[in-house]
Amino acid sequence: MSDIQSLLALQHDDLAIHELESRLAALEPRIRELDAKRQRIADVIARQGSTVAAEEKKQAFLRDKIAEHRELISRNQAQLDAVKTMRQATAAAAQMEQAKAIVAGEESDLLALTRKLEEQRAALRASEAELTACEAEQATARAEVAGEQAAIEGELATAQAKRAATAEGVPAALRQRYDRIRNKRRVHVLVPLNAMACGACDTAIPMQRRHVMSTGTVIELCEACGVLMYHAG
Ligand SMILES: [Zn+2]
Secondary structure (H helix, E strand, C coil): CCCHHHHHHHHHHHHHHHHHHHHHHHHHHHHHHHHHHHHHHHHHHHHHHHHHHHHHHHHHHHHHHHHHHHHHHHHHHHHHHHHHHHHHHHHHHHHHHHHHHHHHHHHHHHHHHHHHHHHHHHHHHHHHHHHHHHHHHHHHHHHHHHHHHHHHHHHHHHHHHHHHHHHCCCCCHHHHHHHHHHCCCCCCCCCECCCECHHHHHHHHHHHHHHCCCCCCCCCCCCCCCEEEECCC
């Protein structure tokens, strides 16, 4: 096999690999889209969860306060029962009224807070249900993408093994030259001449070089775009 033929065979294998890699990369937006949709709901849940936790803390604090103030009221009641003079009785009664008013205010705050908390918990549960539904809905799509991914990766492994075998047939110096160009993210490295010009960039090739290439065995570098050129005959 000539150098040109062996290099064309290598490029053929690389194009197949490139095609598989492109297909693999094309799956990524699908996965990202699924992830983003799921994440949006998860973020809402995180926010709602921390709101509920903060409100629960307030609720516990308020309950402690109410218990404390109720305790105060019962102490005031005991004092009131023990007073000897009218003046002491008036003072104790006033103190107790004040404590009762405070407790009444706190209880109404607690009631409002408890209602709000119920609504927030319901919203959190709704979001959790939405997440479960989203995950169930996505399961099929994710399995599909994973299946495609595994299939392409399998094909890719085969293609890479084939490429390695083909590379054996290309002289080392030529292969290195080819690989250097390909590593600059070029897909087509070895291109046929198009009439009298480079098949990639259409730059005209001097008569002398064209003549050398016309034997069909010489590979030349295009000075303009950096590809390797050959005469297709
Ligand atoms: Zn060129």
